[in-house]
Amino acid sequence: MKRISIDRFHTYSEITDLLEGWAASYPNLARLFSAGESPEGRQQWVLELTCHAAGKASDKPAYFINGNTHAGEVSGSAACLYTIQHLLTGYAQDDLCTHILDTRTIYVMPRVAVDGSEYYLTTPNSVRSAPRPYPDTAPADGLTPQDIDGNGMILKMRFPDPLGEWKISEQDPRLMVRRTPDEFGGQYYRVLPEGLIHNYDGVEIKLAESAFGLDFNRNFAANWFPEHKQEGAGPYPFSAPETKAVADFMLSHKNIVGTLAYHTAAGLFLRPFAHLSDDRMPPGDLDIYKALGVLGEETAGLPTFSLYHQFWDPNSLTLGSFPEWAYEHYGIFGLEIELWNLPKRAGIEYPGGFKGM
Structure with missing residues (x-):
């Protein structure tokens, strides 16, 4: 059996x-x-x-x-x-x-x-129920998670930004922890999923609504x-x-x-x-x-x-x-x-x- x-x-x-x-x-x-x-x-x-x-x-x-x-x-x-x-x-x-x-x-x-x-x-992708476009068929503006480097995974990206909300953990450099409101003068980052940005306006990077x-x-x-x-x-x-x-x-x-x-x-x-x-x-x-x-x-x-x-x-x-x-x-x-x-x-x-x- x-x-x-x-x-x-x-x-x-x-x-x-x-x-x-x-x-x-x-x-x-x-x-x-x-x-x-x-x-x-x-x-x-x-x-x-x-x-x-x-x-x-x-x-x-x-x-x-x-x-x-x-x-x-x-x-x-x-x-x-x-x-x-x-x-x-x-x-x-x-x-x-x-x-x-x-x-x-x-x-x-x-x-x-x-x-x-x-x-x-x-x-590597996620979907709520079905891989069919709904409610819109056109790509949504913003960052859509995607396996850019072809390694079979969609990971998180961190990049330096003096106004970023995150900093590297003192306990484990692989981890990010929140920056407190009164912190300044350190190395800070923004964290986003790996993916492509559709219709970037040069200022805001927002997460796109799921196509599915x-x-x-x-x-x-x-x-x-x-x-x-x-x-x-x-x-x-x-x-x-x-x-x-x-x-x-x-x-x-x-x-x-x-x-x-x-x-x-x-x-x-x-x-x-x-x-x-x-x-x-x-x-x-x-x-x-x-x-x-x-x-x-x-x-x-x-x-x-x-x-x-x-x-x-x-x-x-x-x-x-x-x-x-x-x-x-x-x-x-x-x-x-x-x-x-x-x-x-x-x-x-x-x-x-x-x-x-």
Whole structure:
């Protein structure tokens, strides 16, 4: 049986190879099909996991797991692949894995942003969701990060400037630290990403807006608003074939009763609402979300935050997201899990939540 590699992230062809191998090795437990095709011709694979000898997949309550809605958050697809491998290898060996596949159906879409993640993994560049120009097709003015020297990386550049905000660290000359407001008479620098400047005016070097501004997690139909109110929303709900494929898949599988989306950033679970306070949610639903939060903290050691109250500034809402659509339009309990936590790894705690991040 093919197994995932834990020392790197997998490309599209490697994920395809793994999924096809698992479907071939476990014909009674795994079936592979495509939920849709991306603009660049890649399949949005879904692996259906259930014991077919114990009943039809469509007759069992199902859970839908997806990852990599955002192209660079590749830990999400890694978690999806690990989930698949754990369930398949655990069947008939582990009581819980066996019970799950005998009585439930698990649908796993390891990678939503199939084009964007391939771009992220195979080039030095970053992209939010898809390498397609949005909202403008013309290059934006300013500095666009680019691998100028062809070494496969986009690094930071420092150059001397008496008005610069940075100075070399006394502890490590490779590091830059902030200059304090009352400092003068030293060697100071400006720090910018490696790249090219478009339409330089000879004075200001500003960072250009990304050419690829579409955000799949702002393109779902629940509480969708256009670009002037929600950056990255797309021209209309489900305008991205990738998000439409997710919605179409769920709408064609009415046995789905819950969903979890793997993201990467803050080390926590996120739940609706994103646009309303908790007192607007039906009390019974809020109780269930809180109970799920307790379970998540007990099993994964991660807290559960409200998108509205704790994760974002209520004056700058997150509109058109997947868990909102799953809850408000599809009618199930949707959660996101943010894997990893860079600030915490650096020793920084946010006791009041993650507002403004």
